[in-house]
Amino acid sequence: SPLSVLATCEPGSNSAAVESYAKINWDELGFGLVPTDFMYVMKCAKGDEFSHGGLARYGNIELNPSAGILNYGQGIFEGLKAYRTEHGQILLFRPEENAQRMKIGAERMCMPSPSVEQFVNAVKQTVLANKHWVPPPGKGSLYIRPLLMGTGAVLGLAPASEYTFLIYASPVKSYHKGPLNLIIEDKLYRAVSGCGGTGGVKSVTNYAPIYRAINEAKAKGFSDVLFLDAATGKYIEEISACNVFVVKGNAISTPAAIGTILPGITRKSIIEIALDLGYQVEERPVSVEEVINADEVFCTGTAMVVNPVLSVTYNETKAEYKTGVGTVSQILYETLVGIQTGRIVDTKGWSLQL
Numbered sequence: 001s002p003l004s005v006l007a008t009c010e011p012g013s014n015s016a017a018v019e020s021y022a023k024i025n026w027d028e029l030g031f032g033l034v035p036t037d038f039m040y041v042m043k044c045a046k047g048d049e050f051s052h053g054g055l056a057r058y059g060n061i062e063l064n065p066s067a068g069i070l071n072y073g074q075g076i077f078e079g080l081k082a083y084r085t086e087h088g089q090i091l092l093f094r095p096e097e098n099a100q101r102m103k104i105g106a107e108r109m110c111m112p113s114p115s116v117e118q119f120v121n122a123v124k125q126t127v128l129a130n131k132h133w134v135p136p137p138g139k140g141s142l143y144i145r146p147l148l149m150g151t152g153a154v155l156g157l158a159p160a161s162e163y164t165f166l167i168y169a170s171p172v173k174s175y176h177k178g179p180l181n182l183i184i185e186d187k188l189y190r191a192v193s194g195c196g197g198t199g200g201v202k203s204v205t206n207y208a209p210i211y212r213a214i215n216e217a218k219a220k221g222f223s224d225v226l227f228l229d230a231a232t233g234k235y236i237e238e239i240s241a242c243n244v245f246v247v248k249g250n251a252i253s254t255p256a257a258i259g260t261i262l263p264g265i266t267r268k269s270i271i272e273i274a275l276d277l278g279y280q281v282e283e284r285p286v287s288v289e290e291v292i293n294a295d296e297v298f299c300t301g302t303a304m305v306v307n308p309v310l311s312v313t314y315n316e317t318k319a320e321y322k323t324g325v326g327t328v329s330q331i332l333y334e335t336l337v338g339i340q341t342g343r344i345v346d347t348k349g350w351s352l353q354l
């Protein structure tokens, strides 16, 4: 098991300074898995608290065929990034926010979760152990994927007897290449409305059910899918892997994150940046009609960062939007990435330097 190799792991020095980068073509990164050297693993029995974890060589893990995660989807995940500054330092963007969100998701999915301190500490260890994989400035970032899953065996429907917190990482660049052409999906919904659904937490069970919609959209030449609320089918909710914003004049609107929508950390950061820059920001139901009539549409997420939308198609209507230099999404993107990479002074305490 991964834990058994802990003793033999030598992840290198505990500083961010890197003498050499991994030998890959840094210009070819997209958003595909590039395996790195180390992962972090911590286990805990049901009813206990997480206490000891450590680094292991990155590789396959052993799972009981009856594990809770495999049979009943008892699992959640997070995503965050580490950036290399122009001076060679490594910055983590708001890792405490991911730690807090994991705690909320764990509670919903009946799992114990690492404390905020344990989570952040584990992320730091994972990044430092893989520092050769944090891309050079301008070439991308190290995407960090924390998982929390029921790994104990179960047969009847019940929370697993054992849990594993695991973090792995992969260097990445853009999720999508260029502005998006979206299609509004009006038959398949991402999350159930009202109390009780899991649309607002990062449950693994939220994602595979939308593959069909994504595949159908791609087969028709679209880049991604925009989902509607299941209750009325009139309001937009999320794009498959990110939050969505619409711009009209000086007003920026995004669906309120109340249960069916993932409370994105990039979403929250963009709202704050937009308010600082003097835009009017509204979190409220956003109708399909408003999307069709918007000046700009863009999406936000850890993987997506801030990605402009070129068009949205709904039945026979195709709306097109401004993208590129001088747009609101471009200004927000530049500010956010400036803070994340240390080019803009972080007055908010969002970056954690390793």
Ligand code: COI
Residues within 6 Å of the ligand: 078, 079, 080, 240, 241, 242, 301, 302, 303, 304
């Ligand atoms: C992220 O942006 O970190 C995500 O988790 C999206 C993922 C589905 C690629």
